[in-house]
Amino acid sequence: MTQVQMLITIAMCVIGTMLTRFLPFMVFPSGKPVPKYVQYLGKALPGAALGLLVIYCFKGVDILSGSHGLPELISLAVITALHLWRRNMLLSVGAGTAAYMMLVNFVFK
Amino acid sequence: MKNKPEIKAALKAAFPYTLPIMAGFLFLGAAYGIYARTEGLAAAYPILMAAVIFAGSLEFVAVDMLTSGVFDPINALVMTLTVNARHLFYGISMLDKYRAAGKKRWYLIFGMCDESFSINCTAQPPAGIDRSLFYFWVTLLNQVYWVSGAALGALAGGLINFDLPGLDFVMTALMVVIFLDNWLKEKQHYSSLIGLGVSLACLLIFGSGSFIIPSMVVMLIVLTLLRKPIEKAADAASEKEAQP
Numbered sequence: 001m002t003q004v005q006m007l008i009t010i011a012m013c014v015i016g017t018m019l020t021r022f023l024p025f026m027v028f029p030s031g032k033p034v035p036k037y038v039q040y041l042g043k044a045l046p047g048a049a050l051g052l053l054v055i056y057c058f059k060g061v062d063i064l065s066g067s068h069g070l071p072e073l074i075s076l077a078v079i080t081a082l083h084l085w086r087r088n089m090l091l092s093v094g095a096g097t098a099a100y101m102m103l104v105n106f107v108f109k
Numbered sequence: 110m111k112n113k114p115e116i117k118a119a120l121k122a123a124f125p126y127t128l129p130i131m132a133g134f135l136f137l138g139a140a141y142g143i144y145a146r147t148e149g150l151a152a153a154y155p156i157l158m159a160a161v162i163f164a165g166s167l168e169f170v171a172v173d174m175l176t177s178g179v180f181d182p183i184n185a186l187v188m189t190l191t192v193n194a195r196h197l198f199y200g201i202s203m204l205d206k207y208r209a210a211g212k213k214r215w216y217l218i219f220g221m222c223d224e225s226f227s228i229n230c231t232a233q234p235p236a237g238i239d240r241s242l243f244y245f246w247v248t249l250l251n252q253v254y255w256v257s258g259a260a261l262g263a264l265a266g267g268l269i270n271f272d273l274p275g276l277d278f279v280m281t282a283l284m285v286v287i288f289l290d291n292w293l294k295e296k297q298h299y300s301s302l303i304g305l306g307v308s309l310a311c312l313l314i315f316g317s318g319s320f321i322i323p324s325m326v327v328m329l330i331v332l333t334l335l336r337k338p339i340e341k342a343a344d345a346a347s348e349k350e351a352q353p
Contacts, residue, residue: 005180010158012182013171016189017164017196021221024200030208041332042204044300044339046230048328049198050288051304052321053223057281059317072281079282083289092289093129096282101275 071103119242122234127250130224133279134251138258140277141168143266145259148176152263159259163222163252167192168259194322199226206230210241217241220248222255224280227287231294296346299339303331 001009028034034042061069079096086092138159145155150172158168167189174185199221206229207214217229225248234243261269292301307327311320332339 001178001180006175008182009174009185012185013162013167013189016186017162017193020193020196021200021218023197024204025218028204034204040336041201044332045198046202047291047295047300048304049202050227050291051301052308052324053284054288055305055308055312057284059312076285079285083286089286090128092286093279093282097279100278104275
């Protein structure tokens, strides 16, 4: 590929990404009322989108081979328990990541 | 124009929320920069893409496109729309919050990656903090981390040993915590359960490479069908809250 072709390819990635980010705001610009159904989606979608992101993070886990997803499962339990107990984001994320790193480096080698 | 103390206060409130992302983005960004170099790209490309595309998973795909030797801009556009379709849900979720942000909204929408969306969607900035400024700092800090990570990997990848198995789990841990925070404060759990259940089912059926768009379609259908019970549950919870 020539340099111009590479820059065009990158430009297509930018245009596509910005389309997915800007489209809802172009359809419903500031000052224009948002239909009731879309308002409902705006309230109902965050929980669903966050659920999708959580599954997305675990999509590479293979429960049939290797460590069978045990390091992920144990770390998930650590994060959930710690977060319900202390409600401290940095503590939960830090301890969960540390637990996972210990497990994949020393236990499930 | 906001005054300086207000801008500083918003930065101070936003920074702690971005700490896990600093760790994750510096590490993953560096991995991305190194990957681009080992695939044969000049250092400028991963850095440029980190700054102008700012969508992590797509940037890895873009490296493959650039090094495949085949020039196919239409395919690049279709791939991008497929990989990033989930942003549409983020936009609909953030309509109210970002439409109220004045001129800053253009940057907020441009920088709405998974992580900036998740934080800005769930975080409750302390009282007295300008919300738009808080969202702005979260988005900007995240982008600075990602571009710095990519530059570090692209320019110094050969010099530093980045091999820290498992550190990439920091992004997963963050998403789990954000999900839990949202779970604890949401008025009804239908949406979260639908999000988890539908995505998991689609992952098992369609596989990890192509489950996102089917998940989005099924979620929209289920949320539309369950609109009445979900609105009822949310209203009931609000009324309960309003009572002394």
